[in-house]
Amino acid sequence: MIVGILKEIKAEENRVSMTPAGVEIMEESGHTMLVETKAGIGSGFSDDAYSNIGAEIVATPKEIFDRADMVMHVKEPLPPEYDLIREGQIVFTYLHLAAFETLTNVLIKSGSVNIAYETIQKEDGSLPLLTPMSEVAGKMAIQEGTKYLEMTMGGQGVLLSGVPGVDPGNVLIIGGGVVGINAAKVACGLGAKVYILDTDLDRLRYLSDVMPSNCFPIMSTPAQIRRLVQFADLTVGGVLIPGAKAPCLITREMLKTMRKGSVLVDVSVDQGGCFETTRATTHDDPIYVVDGVVHYCVANMPGAVPKTSTVALTNATLPYAVEIANKGWKKAMQENPEIKLGANVVNGKVTYAGVADAFGMDYTPIDTLL
Numbered sequence: 001m002i003v004g005i006l007k008e009i010k011a012e013e014n015r016v017s018m019t020p021a022g023v024e025i026m027e028e029s030g031h032t033m034l035v036e037t038k039a040g041i042g043s044g045f046s047d048d049a050y051s052n053i054g055a056e057i058v059a060t061p062k063e064i065f066d067r068a069d070m071v072m073h074v075k076e077p078l079p080p081e082y083d084l085i086r087e088g089q090i091v092f093t094y095l096h097l098a099a100f101e102t103l104t105n106v107l108i109k110s111g112s113v114n115i116a117y118e119t120i121q122k123e124d125g126s127l128p129l130l131t132p133m134s135e136v137a138g139k140m141a142i143q144e145g146t147k148y149l150e151m152t153m154g155g156q157g158v159l160l161s162g163v164p165g166v167d168p169g170n171v172l173i174i175g176g177g178v179v180g181i182n183a184a185k186v187a188c189g190l191g192a193k194v195y196i197l198d199t200d201l202d203r204l205r206y207l208s209d210v211m212p213s214n215c216f217p218i219m220s221t222p223a224q225i226r227r228l229v230q231f232a233d234l235t236v237g238g239v240l241i242p243g244a245k246a247p248c249l250i251t252r253e254m255l256k257t258m259r260k261g262s263v264l265v266d267v268s269v270d271q272g273g274c275f276e277t278t279r280a281t282t283h284d285d286p287i288y289v290v291d292g293v294v295h296y297c298v299a300n301m302p303g304a305v306p307k308t309s310t311v312a313l314t315n316a317t318l319p320y321a322v323e324i325a326n327k328g329w330k331k332a333m334q335e336n337p338e339i340k341l342g343a344n345v346v347n348g349k350v351t352y353a354g355v356a357d358a359f360g361m362d363y364t365p366i367d368t369l370l
Helices: 020-028 047-051 061-067 101-110 131-148 178-190 201-210 222-229 267-271 306-327 329-335 353-359
Strands: 002-005 032-036 056-058 070-072 090-093 113-116 170-174 193-198 215-219 234-237 263-266 287-290 293-296 343-346
Touching: 002 061, 020 032, 020 047, 020 306, 032 047, 032 061, 047 056, 056 061, 070 306, 090 306, 101 343, 101 353, 131 178, 131 234, 131 263, 131 267, 131 293, 131 306, 170 178, 170 222, 178 193, 178 234, 193 201, 193 222, 201 215, 215 222, 234 267, 263 267, 306 329
Parallel strands: 002 032, 002 070, 032 056, 070 090, 090 113, 170 193, 170 234, 193 215, 234 263, 263 293
Antiparallel strands: 113 343, 287 293
16 A cells, blocks of 8 residues: 655644654555655654655655555644545544534545544543543643743743642643543642542542542532632643534633633643633644633644654554555454544545534444445
8 A cells, every 4th residue: 555644734733643663664564655755854753764764755745645545644634635635545644523514524525534543442442542642632731731820921820839838729620531630640740739520430439549649539510610610720621522522511601700810721622622712722822811711722732742742643553554554444444443433434424423413414334334
């Protein structure tokens, strides 16, 4: 199979979908690898690093789309790429289609085979290709939130750790999954008082066992959220319904009860966000203020730390990319139910229920196309 590695064009997105080491493994499996020029620069990988292990460096994305059987991105295709996607071409990347109706319609019209990193799912319910970036984003949520709590950055001037004789800051984390636990680890390590909410009692028991004494796992209810946001210096939204739009958990009315200069970080922004006032921002222009509350809603947070993120992402995606390339998408889905769950839009049909539900579209089970 001919596989193309595209340069990211989303604002301030410095990751690349595959390291040179990953490309080498793909080639050893018998595949021809095309890499768009300068695709790896932001992650510290030169064109020579790819060409020296046998990849062909390609000048334009159009040539990659024209030649490749499968194209790989980190982020979703953007408007300049819409007309380049071919019928039958495999697009393997993060898609987050439940938050992007226009892109969903583009992919339906193209007749392409779209496999989303974020909905590939193991039997135990874990999301192996979302996990590494959720780990990065969870840790970054506290790092960024702490920065924007500084008064010079628009915040109220609170140091989360406190100092001797001064109370630490309060952190509210909504969602006890991968994002939540990684955010909690960093916040607890700073010494903040951390409340982490989830609706799964077994998950709360687990968090109670593994987290330090300054972390308080609590059952998530609307009443608890309304109560805790009033005292939170930093609130992190880390809820996820695989492949579907994130639920709205903090309303505009709740903002009026929050401390002026407190910070909201919405890691769920890729799936539409879990705050009513969420709108996607970029690393160039990361924050905005509503009712005196600072919002940080960057849609590609791990793109700011690409030297970590790219290696972590390749570690997770490479086995699936090899399998799809070795077997073709149909056989790979027939033999691996994890990959089958990654099918979002295939041959003009919406094949993931969460995407169809988000836009009231017809849903076609992927099994009918295999």
